[in-house]
Amino acid sequence: MIDSRQRKNIKVGLFVEIVQKPHQRSGELTRGEVAKILTKSIQHPHGIKVQLKSGIVGRVKNVVI
Numbered sequence: 001m002i003d004s005r006q007r008k009n010i011k012v013g014l015f016v017e018i019v020q021k022p023h024q025r026s027g028e029l030t031r032g033e034v035a036k037i038l039t040k041s042i043q044h045p046h047g048i049k050v051q052l053k054s055g056i057v058g059r060v061k062n063v064v065i
Contacts, residue, residue, distance in 0.1 A: 004060040010037055010048045018050060018058030030056055031064065 002009050010016070017029040032052030039048045047059035 002063040002065075004047050004063060005043050005045060007037065007039055007042050007044075007048050009063070010034065010050060010060055012037065015064040016050065016052075016060045017062040017064060018052065018056070019047075019061050020056060020058040023058075029061060030058060032056065034060075 004010065012034050014034050015031065016034055017031050019027060019029055032054050034050045035053040036051040037048060038050060038057065047061055049057065049059050051057050
């Protein structure tokens with residue numbers, strides 16, 4: 001399993017499942033392709049923040065293989 005809390009594991013073009021800020025309580029996931037990595041630090045305890053090609057922003061929970 002790929003650790004989505006490590007920035008080095010997230011690359012532009014990967015398909016991922018993210019949780020958006022308004023859906024953090026429900027845990028509703030959105031699937032898409034990474035367009036931009038927004039987190040600057042090498043790791044984040046809640047997942048790396050990304051922007052999908054659709055424009056949606058959220059934290060990566062799973063990498064889709």
